[in-house]
Every structure is written in C-alpha cells, then in structure tokens.
Amino acid sequence: MSRPGVLVGRGAELTRLSGWLRALATGRGQAVLVEGEPGIGKSMLVRAACANAGFPVHWGSGDELGQDLPLMPLLDGLRVHGDGLAGAANARRQTIARLMRGEETIGHGVDVATAMAEHLLALLEELCADGPVVLVVDDLHWADRHTVALCGRLARLVQQIPLLFIGITRPVPRRTELVSLRRSIPVADRIRLSRLADAEIETLLTELAGGAPSERLRRLAAGAAGNPLYLTELVGSLSRGGRLFTTESGLVETTVERTPRSLSAAIAERLGFLPPQVLDVLRLAALLGTDFSVGDLAVVSGQGTGQLVPAIEDARASGILTEVDDSLAFRHPLIRIALYEQLPRSVRAAWHRDAAKALIHAGAPADRVARQLVPADATNEEWVVQWLDKAAPALVGHAPKVAAELLRRTNTRPELLADALYRMGEPAQAAVVADRALADDPEPGRLVELYRILTQCRFHAGQPAAALAALRSALTMPGLPAVHRARLLVLAARANRDLGRVDEAEALAREALEQTTDRWATGWALHVLVLVSMMRGASDEALALLERALTVASDDPDLTDLALLVRINQAVTLGDLDRYDEAIDVAGRMRQEAERTGSLVRLTQAHSAMGQLLLETGGWDDAVAEVDALPAEVKDPSVVCCDHGIAATICLHRDDPDSARRHLAAAAPSAEHVGLRAVAQLCLARSLDAEYAGDPATALAELVDGLADKTEIEDMLPDAVRLAVQVGELDVARTATARVHALVQSSPRWHAAALYCSGLVDDNPEMLLAAAGESNRRLPKAKAFEAAATAFVAAGDLSSARAAFARATAVYEELGATWDIARLASVQRAAGIRRAPRVAHKKATHGWESLTPTESKIAALVVEGLTNRQIAARLFLSPRTVGTHVSHILNKLGVNSRTDIAREAGRRASG
Incomplete structure (x- = not known):
C-alpha cells in the first residue's frame, strides 16, 4: 500500500476477492483463505478489497498474547464487548459477555468456550439476517483451537447464509487444526501471496520515495526480496532519517549502502526516529495487543485521553497506528512485535504487572486482566490473589489454561486448579493436584468438588475401582455434614451406574435422597434412579422419577444442565412408552432450549434423541437430517455411535451399503x-x-x-x-x-x-x-x-x-x-405367489423431484426469503436441522447458495 487507497500489484488477487464480494451482494456466501509470509501484504490486500464493500465488515485478529484465551479474535471482531448495539444481535452479545463473566449458568462442568462458540454462530446468523456480512479473522496462525474450529464450521455454514468469511494466515506453523481448516476450503478458494514482481517493486518504490529511484536505491530495495512491508519500512526509515534526496537529474537518491539485515531490523530502524514520548505510549499500547481501545491505553498509561492525543496523532501520521471502528490498531502486527521486543523481558513483565493492576482498579473484564497477568511478574501479591479468588471460577470455565497458569503461581484454590487441568485434557495432573489437596483436610464444600474431579480423572484413566474406593473412604469420614455426604453418595451412585452396577447405583442414590433436601443432590440422585429404571426397562417408573427430578431442577439456575438432561431423557422414555407425539414435542423443545443456552453437549443429545424417535416412527429422511445436523467432532463418543448407527441402519434398508459402511x-x-x-x-x-x-x-x-x-x-x-x-x-x-x-x-x-x-x-x-x-x-x-x-x-x-x-x-x-x-x-x-400389479416408481436422486416433503417445505420458505432461524421457528425445527436440510437441497439441485435455490425455483415455475 503506497498511499491511502492505492494498492500496488496484486491485481489478480484483488479481482478474485472483488468477485466474491459481488457474489455476496447476490446472497452467495464464500469461505476464503489468504496465505503468505509476514509482511507480504495479506491484510492490506483484504482491507483494500473490503474498503468499499457496501456491507458490514467485522475484523478480528489473533495475537501471541491472547493464544490461551478462547475465541478472542471472534469476540473482538464481532464486538461482543461493544456498547450501543441494538436488536437481537446485541442481546446475543450480552449473553456471550455474561458467559465470559460467569454470570450465565449453563451447568456445572459444561465447557463455556463451546457454549460461547454456539452463541457466536447464532450471532453471525442474526447479523446475516439483516443482509450480507464480511467476517475477517487475521493472523489465524496465532488463534486458539476454539477459534480455528469455529472457522472450520463457518467454512461449511457459508452455503446457508450471506457471509464472506476470510481467514488470513501464514503458511507456518502447520498446527493440526489449521491443516484441517485449510483442507476444508477448496484450492480454488485460497489465495497464496508471493513476492512482488520486479515491475511492481519499481512502482511501489517510486510511490514511496516520491519519484524515480536511483540505481543505488534500487539495489538497496532489492534486499527487501519483494516483501512490500519490508520495502515500506526501509523507505520510511530513510525518509524520516533525512537520508533520501532528489538529484539534479530528478532521481531519488540515498546515502545508505546497505539494507537492514531483516524486516524486524527495518521496522526497528524506522521506529527509532519517533519522539521518545510517542515511543513510550506505543510501547504501552503494544502490551494491549494489535488492536486496543483508547480507554484501556489511558488506564495503563495513567494519562487522560486528552494527554494521549498528541502522541496518538503523531503515531498515526507516522503510519504506525490506524483507526479500526472505535478502536486503534497497529498498522501491522510486526510493528507491534518490534516495539514489544525492544524492551527487556524483565521490563515487559513489570509493565504487564502494572497494566494488570490498573485494569483491575478500572473494573476491566477478567479476560483483559488475565492477558496482562500471564506475562507479568506478579505471583503471590495480595491484590492478585484477591482478584483471582473472584475471577478464577469464570476463567476456569472460559479459559482453563490461563486459569491454571495463574492458580499455579498463586498456589490458591486447588479444586479450581484441578478442574482447569481436567478441562485442559490433563487428567493425570488434575488427579495429582486433587490428591494433594485432599491430604490437606479441605473444608467439606471443597472436599466434594475435589472428589468429583478425582472420580472423573480416575475413570478417564481406566481406574474405576480406585475411584470408587476413594469415594467409599470419603463416605466414612466422621463429622461430614449431611448435605456433603449426600453429594458424595450421588457421585458414588453415578460412578456405579456408569460401570453397569445397577443395584449398587440404586441403593446409593436412594440413600442420598434420605440424607438431605439439598436440590443438587436430590436432582442428580433422582436422575441416577431414572437411568436405573431405564436400564431395567421400567419406563413408567422412569417417567414418574423424571417428573420429580424436573420439579427439583426446573427453577434452579445451578441445575439448568440437569433440567435439560432430564427433559431429553423424558423424550426418550415417552418414546419407549409409544407416546411418540409427546416424545417428539419434548425433544423438539429441548433442541430449542439447548440452542438458546448454547449447551452443545445437550444440543447433540437432543438431536440424537429426535433422530432415534424419527427412526422408530418412520420419518427416516428427517432422521438423517437430525443426525447430520452437527459435525461429529462436537459430539460425545456415545452420541457419535448412536447417530452413525441410525444413519447406517437407514442406508442398509435403503440398499446403500457403501454409505452405511x-x-x-x-x-x-x-x-x-x-x-x-x-x-x-x-x-x-x-x-x-x-x-x-x-x-x-x-x-x-x-x-x-x-x-x-x-x-x-x-x-x-x-x-x-x-x-x-x-x-x-x-x-x-x-x-x-x-x-x-x-x-x-x-x-x-x-x-x-x-x-x-x-x-x-x-x-x-x-x-x-x-x-x-x-x-x-x-x-x-x-x-x-x-x-x-x-x-x-x-x-x-x-x-x-x-x-x-x-x-x-x-x-x-x-x-x-x-x-x-x-x-x-x-x-x-x-x-409361487404372484404379486398384485404395481407401478414402479423409481425415486429421483437429483433435482426438485428428489426433495423429501420436509425439504420441499424448506425450499419454498427459502424462496420466500426466510432465514434458517425463521424457518426453524415456522416448522418447529432446530436451525441446525434446517441448515442440514438446506445443504441436502443444494446438493440435490446442484447449486451453491440459497439465492441459487430461489433462482432455480423461478426457472422451474416459468418453465
């Protein structure tokens, strides 16, 4: 980018992006990947293409400081922390923000990042309901696994909604999830940027230098190897250092003979010409990340906004900072890194500590504080411990890796550390922490939590006998309050049920019910008895127990997850009793409720239960849509088995053994x-x-x-x-x-x-x-x-x-x-039985005639212009199920978008 609005080179790539934007205007979504080395112009290319898009453009970026904070690029890009936003989208943003703060209860042990991801998907659908949207995720190579996984789902969702998703990434590192995302986007939808051509380098150099370059300046520029950022920083440093001049012949000349040894060196050299007070402000800004708010900069700098304005304006005039929506951003992440790394590690750590303390006093969200504390030198200081005591429960749910790091440093709340480690996929370490904490004679509430985690860890490690032995030992502890004893009994009952020990599970659950009226213990004990009854085939008994469990759980926010689970099992039990109309109604409502709460575990279970009910009642086409509604990677293994079993059964009966296998x-x-x-x-x-x-x-x-x-x-x-x-x-x-x-x-x-x-x-x-x-x-x-x-x-x-x-x-x-x-x-x-004459009807596999009744209804509503969520509300389906049906319609009609469905419908009507 030589000057505002002028992109040198990249004409073919810009044409491709412009074509996708024009297609977006007609309602056709697309997923695109832009790849290339640092400084090659990936972000500039996308910004130039989107400059006059005519649609809302949401831009989020990964960075190395936020890699352990799930979904931050999407949370920032979709302005989850933004103010003054109206409509359904803002209500969704507020829900996500409450989840991050731990204020939205979705059930103990439920993965908060997964729930947030579901809400972010719904938020995008709501934004796209108002018209086409562009979502850019820059620096995907620094994004966390949750962000990359969600981008993979977006790559599939673009057929359903008018969304242009653009991911920007370096070719390395080749993390597994990034490789998977890359494979999900066809080669034709990827742009790989390479060095500028010689003629383009000449053009850019002329633009940057303000005139035709001399031979010496050309030789100097050749050291940039066609990297536009390198070239821009090189000429910028020469210009600000007064080392460029125009000769009598009109050429731009320089006195410098040697190119800086690297792009980083070129950036550092250019930064060296900034006034000290501007550099100090920029280094503080670098602590906050590539994008930052002026408010946060004021907090960490201890200066008022008015005091910061001169330095900010100088930085903007120098091409270091740029304005993005209502925030500021470094023109390139490498510029931020250069500023950040100019400071010794010990100085950076101290600055991060001071920034964290200032943000805490200003009441900043936990994720923004944690982003400063992780690289800081603060450990067991009282203010850190006090803040973490309040913030850790929410952090464990949302960002367990960050929570574990901070809890280890402060050596506090071992039950939360064990929980965080378990959520991170480190059950062995979680078990060690829980064992040590139990040896310290914790108070009863924490004791129950530690045994819950220890039981999970030992089951995960294939040591159920050890888990049960530990629980039995805990139950013999003298002086244990009734409520905590009842909760331990429930843990033991659930463990026995998981091992198929039905009689033991029943006895322990009934004992728990006799011990206390605590709602958590009562609700989960009743649920164990429900499962026991279902395993014995006693459906009437199970249904009565389910009603009791619902009475306990239905109005308790801490038992939201249990209430969902009970309702799903109620649908299954009603099906066992051949009360299919009621069963399908309950399963349908639980799909909607799980979607509303963002509980992906319960959502997959509700879809699976509906698939099983439809298999039994003969709605096989709709059953296939239910089991395909969510990708296998988000399902529990038992749900994966059930869903594939349903699909394979239908395929075999329909004489399609290849698909079944x-x-x-x-x-x-x-x-x-x-x-x-x-x-x-x-x-x-x-x-x-x-x-x-x-x-x-x-x-x-x-x-x-x-x-x-x-x-x-x-x-x-x-x-x-x-x-x-x-x-x-x-x-x-x-x-x-x-x-x-x-x-x-x-x-x-x-x-x-x-x-x-x-x-x-x-x-x-x-x-x-x-x-x-x-x-x-x-x-x-x-x-x-x-x-x-x-x-x-x-x-x-x-x-x-x-x-x-x-x-x-x-x-x-x-x-x-x-x-x-x-x-x-x-x-x-x-x-020797002669069959009555029958007219053979071969079912079409492609075209309008191949659509199932449900698909035909949905296609008609797509033609009317309804979104997936509007269709779901009209037909009492899940938006995910509608999305699956729309995918099937697109495949059968051989088209690429919802707009194409409407166009094909018009042709069919006129033909």
Missing part, C-alpha cells in the same frame, strides 16, 4: 472409546450389515455379544430372536423371548414385541399378525407382517401370505426400504 467405519474410533455394546443402535447396525452381506450367523453373534452386556440391550432382543430362529439357534431364541416377556409390563411396545418373538419361535402367523397390529413402530410392524407372511407360506396358506406380504411391502415402501422390498419380492417368487 462409511458410517460404521466413522463410528469405530468412538466405539472403541465407549465400548461398542454401550450403544445398542450401533450394535444393531453392525448386525444388519452382516445380515445384508448374507451372513445371518455373524449377524446373530453381534447381538448375542451385546446381550451379554447389561447396558441398553432391550432393543436388540426382537432381532436376536428373529436371527436365532433363522439359523436354528432355538435355545437362544427362547431365552431372548423370555427376556422380552419379562418387559411386557413396562411398556405397550413390549407386548407387541412379545407377540412377535413368541410368534417367531412357535411359527404362529396369527400371533405375528397380532404383533404387527399392536406395533406403533414402523420397521417392527413391517417385520412382523413379513414374518407372518413367511409363516403362512410354510403353512400352505398362500392367500393369507399374499395379503401379509402386501401389507409388509406397503410399510417398506413408505420407509423407502428398497432392500427389504426386493427381498420380499424374491421370497414371494420362490413361494
């Missing part, structure tokens, strides 16, 4: 983590895969292994009976049938399942027809009709067989289960 392979790593048998739906899908391959014996073995476990086995029983009868393992079939009959009193669906299993074992077609009639689940209904038809064939009653085959086929067609339909047709031919 991709789902099974994707679930394998998570299955190793949680244990395959812990997730019945994945076990069923693996069994179905073996059956699809023509190996019923292996299919049965998959289920028999699952039945040997005590977790979530009930749904495997009917298929285990069917396969056991098929391969002649009648003892296995009878044993499984007896287990089904034991569940009959728990839910109406088990009455239908018992009829089905007994009908298979006894080869009784009438019993199988009765099972089909009583079943409210679509796939079991079809299987019962099919089994009845097969039994009628064996009995020689071909007329009844034909009718049962027709009814089975009708349900399979409703589900789109092409594999099952083909199998039925083969069985009928073998039996």
Whole structure:
C-alpha cells in the first residue's frame, strides 16, 4: 500500500476477492483463505478489497498474547464487548459477555468456550439476517483451537447464509487444526501471496520515495526480496532519517549502502526516529495487543485521553497506528512485535504487572486482566490473589489454561486448579493436584468438588475401582455434614451406574435422597434412579422419577444442565412408552432450549434423541437430517455411535451399503472409546450389515455379544430372536423371548414385541399378525407382517401370505426400504405367489423431484426469503436441522447458495 487507497500489484488477487464480494451482494456466501509470509501484504490486500464493500465488515485478529484465551479474535471482531448495539444481535452479545463473566449458568462442568462458540454462530446468523456480512479473522496462525474450529464450521455454514468469511494466515506453523481448516476450503478458494514482481517493486518504490529511484536505491530495495512491508519500512526509515534526496537529474537518491539485515531490523530502524514520548505510549499500547481501545491505553498509561492525543496523532501520521471502528490498531502486527521486543523481558513483565493492576482498579473484564497477568511478574501479591479468588471460577470455565497458569503461581484454590487441568485434557495432573489437596483436610464444600474431579480423572484413566474406593473412604469420614455426604453418595451412585452396577447405583442414590433436601443432590440422585429404571426397562417408573427430578431442577439456575438432561431423557422414555407425539414435542423443545443456552453437549443429545424417535416412527429422511445436523467432532463418543448407527441402519434398508459402511467405519474410533455394546443402535447396525452381506450367523453373534452386556440391550432382543430362529439357534431364541416377556409390563411396545418373538419361535402367523397390529413402530410392524407372511407360506396358506406380504411391502415402501422390498419380492417368487400389479416408481436422486416433503417445505420458505432461524421457528425445527436440510437441497439441485435455490425455483415455475 503506497498511499491511502492505492494498492500496488496484486491485481489478480484483488479481482478474485472483488468477485466474491459481488457474489455476496447476490446472497452467495464464500469461505476464503489468504496465505503468505509476514509482511507480504495479506491484510492490506483484504482491507483494500473490503474498503468499499457496501456491507458490514467485522475484523478480528489473533495475537501471541491472547493464544490461551478462547475465541478472542471472534469476540473482538464481532464486538461482543461493544456498547450501543441494538436488536437481537446485541442481546446475543450480552449473553456471550455474561458467559465470559460467569454470570450465565449453563451447568456445572459444561465447557463455556463451546457454549460461547454456539452463541457466536447464532450471532453471525442474526447479523446475516439483516443482509450480507464480511467476517475477517487475521493472523489465524496465532488463534486458539476454539477459534480455528469455529472457522472450520463457518467454512461449511457459508452455503446457508450471506457471509464472506476470510481467514488470513501464514503458511507456518502447520498446527493440526489449521491443516484441517485449510483442507476444508477448496484450492480454488485460497489465495497464496508471493513476492512482488520486479515491475511492481519499481512502482511501489517510486510511490514511496516520491519519484524515480536511483540505481543505488534500487539495489538497496532489492534486499527487501519483494516483501512490500519490508520495502515500506526501509523507505520510511530513510525518509524520516533525512537520508533520501532528489538529484539534479530528478532521481531519488540515498546515502545508505546497505539494507537492514531483516524486516524486524527495518521496522526497528524506522521506529527509532519517533519522539521518545510517542515511543513510550506505543510501547504501552503494544502490551494491549494489535488492536486496543483508547480507554484501556489511558488506564495503563495513567494519562487522560486528552494527554494521549498528541502522541496518538503523531503515531498515526507516522503510519504506525490506524483507526479500526472505535478502536486503534497497529498498522501491522510486526510493528507491534518490534516495539514489544525492544524492551527487556524483565521490563515487559513489570509493565504487564502494572497494566494488570490498573485494569483491575478500572473494573476491566477478567479476560483483559488475565492477558496482562500471564506475562507479568506478579505471583503471590495480595491484590492478585484477591482478584483471582473472584475471577478464577469464570476463567476456569472460559479459559482453563490461563486459569491454571495463574492458580499455579498463586498456589490458591486447588479444586479450581484441578478442574482447569481436567478441562485442559490433563487428567493425570488434575488427579495429582486433587490428591494433594485432599491430604490437606479441605473444608467439606471443597472436599466434594475435589472428589468429583478425582472420580472423573480416575475413570478417564481406566481406574474405576480406585475411584470408587476413594469415594467409599470419603463416605466414612466422621463429622461430614449431611448435605456433603449426600453429594458424595450421588457421585458414588453415578460412578456405579456408569460401570453397569445397577443395584449398587440404586441403593446409593436412594440413600442420598434420605440424607438431605439439598436440590443438587436430590436432582442428580433422582436422575441416577431414572437411568436405573431405564436400564431395567421400567419406563413408567422412569417417567414418574423424571417428573420429580424436573420439579427439583426446573427453577434452579445451578441445575439448568440437569433440567435439560432430564427433559431429553423424558423424550426418550415417552418414546419407549409409544407416546411418540409427546416424545417428539419434548425433544423438539429441548433442541430449542439447548440452542438458546448454547449447551452443545445437550444440543447433540437432543438431536440424537429426535433422530432415534424419527427412526422408530418412520420419518427416516428427517432422521438423517437430525443426525447430520452437527459435525461429529462436537459430539460425545456415545452420541457419535448412536447417530452413525441410525444413519447406517437407514442406508442398509435403503440398499446403500457403501454409505452405511462409511458410517460404521466413522463410528469405530468412538466405539472403541465407549465400548461398542454401550450403544445398542450401533450394535444393531453392525448386525444388519452382516445380515445384508448374507451372513445371518455373524449377524446373530453381534447381538448375542451385546446381550451379554447389561447396558441398553432391550432393543436388540426382537432381532436376536428373529436371527436365532433363522439359523436354528432355538435355545437362544427362547431365552431372548423370555427376556422380552419379562418387559411386557413396562411398556405397550413390549407386548407387541412379545407377540412377535413368541410368534417367531412357535411359527404362529396369527400371533405375528397380532404383533404387527399392536406395533406403533414402523420397521417392527413391517417385520412382523413379513414374518407372518413367511409363516403362512410354510403353512400352505398362500392367500393369507399374499395379503401379509402386501401389507409388509406397503410399510417398506413408505420407509423407502428398497432392500427389504426386493427381498420380499424374491421370497414371494420362490413361494409361487404372484404379486398384485404395481407401478414402479423409481425415486429421483437429483433435482426438485428428489426433495423429501420436509425439504420441499424448506425450499419454498427459502424462496420466500426466510432465514434458517425463521424457518426453524415456522416448522418447529432446530436451525441446525434446517441448515442440514438446506445443504441436502443444494446438493440435490446442484447449486451453491440459497439465492441459487430461489433462482432455480423461478426457472422451474416459468418453465
């Protein structure tokens, strides 16, 4: 950039960016990556392209001081700390700010950074609802992993909203998450900047020097190796030092013979010509980061704004600072680094200490104070300890690495340090800290918290016996207050439940209920009893316990997460009781509530529960949308297994084994983590895969292994009976049938399942027809009709067989289960049964005719101009589910954006 508004070179790159901006004006989003070495002009290129964009441009930057503070580039770029912002977007910003301050309760142990990321996504969608938006994240190589991960999600979201996301980064370091982000953006959407061409260097040099350069100045400039920042700083230092002059022939000459040895040296040389008072102010500004507010600069400098103005104006006139929105910024991060590194490390540490103290006294947010304290020399000083005692709980949730660093220095609050270490993924270190703290005889409240963390760490390390032994020992401590004893009992109950020790878990939870009326202990104890009842198949009992747990948790902010979890389990339990309308209503409302709170763990669970309910009720297209609504990397391993199991099951029934096996392979790593048998739906899908391959014996073995476990086995029983009868393992079939009959009193669906299993074992077609009639689940209904038809064939009653085959086929067609339909047709031919004439309807895979009913509704609303959130509210869906449907619509129509959907709809209407 030679002078304001004039960019030398980069014409092709500027054209590409301008083209994406023009496409954005039509509603087409895009994700772009701009790469290049330091000083090569990445930021200048993007700023030049966006200078007259005509849309809001949000710009955030990573820097080395903020690498351990999650999402800071996005929080700054989207002005989460800004004032005077109106509308829904401002309400969302306030929610995020409250999360950072620890004022928004989302549940104990919930990852705050993850919740903030969800709210930031929603904030961007709300901003884009008002029109196209540009979001730039500069210096991504310094950004934290949460920021990079969220940028990866934005790269997928740009198809859904009018957003141009531009990431700016150096080619190194090649961190894993940055490599993943780069791969998610096509090569055609990446810009790699290299050195300026010789002709461009000549042009830039002429612009900077104010005239045609002499040969000596050209040779000097050649040392900059085509790096525009290097060249700019070189000429700037020559100009400010009075070492440039115009010869009689009109050439710009210099007396200097040698180029500074590096870009950093060139910057330092230029800075050397600034007045001392300006340099002092700039060095203080450098403590605050690449971008900073004048207010913060006034606080750390101890000067009033009016006193700072002359130095700021001089820095702006010198090209060191520039104005960005309502803040100031260094023209280039390397200029800030040069200023910062001019000071000895010990001096920098002392300045950071003083800046932190000043910001604390000014009431600055915890993240801004922590940014100064981490590189400071302050350790156990009283003011640090007092501040950290108040700020640490919020920091542990939002920025555990920073919290751990500060808590280690001050040697305070070991329970918070252990929690921070666990959240950082260092359970072994967390366990050491918790053990040491427990040896110091902590007060009861902290003791419970330390045992909670210790239990998590030991389970994570595969030492459940040690975790339970520690809890049992704690429960024998004399003088333990009833409330704290009850909380320890709950921890022990949850640990036993996780190990499948149902009776022990129940006894401990009931003991906890008898000990106290403490709401936390009561609520979680009731939840353990709910899970125990569900594991035993006692759905009516589970539902009653869920109602009690909801009464306890519903109006307590500290139990927000428990209330969400209870409601999700209520939806599952209502499904077990065949109360599907209620179940789907509850699951839908919990999707919305989890979205509102930003609880990603509960959001993934709500989507998964809805997917399971839709699988059972026959809404298979919508079930696939639910399990695809969120990427696998944000899901708990058990949810990953369940979701891939649902998708694989649907794919196999629809005769798409390749897609099904991709789902099974994707679930394998998570299955190793949680244990395959812990997730019945994945076990069923693996069994179905073996059956699809023509190996019923292996299919049965998959289920028999699952039945040997005590977790979530009930749904495997009917298929285990069917396969056991098929391969002649009648003892296995009878044993499984007896287990089904034991569940009959728990839910109406088990009455239908018992009829089905007994009908298979006894080869009784009438019993199988009765099972089909009583079943409210679509796939079991079809299987019962099919089994009845097969039994009628064996009995020689071909007329009844034909009718049962027709009814089975009708349900399979409703589900789109092409594999099952083909199998039925083969069985009928073998039996000599002529099928009634049918018109073959081959389902389209592309174009408007391939859209599902839900997709057609959503496409029509997209054409009306509704956003994903507006469509979600209209159709009682999650915005994430709507987004998945829109992605499917785009793929089926072969278009790239929502605008394209509207255009294609117009063409279709006029054609």
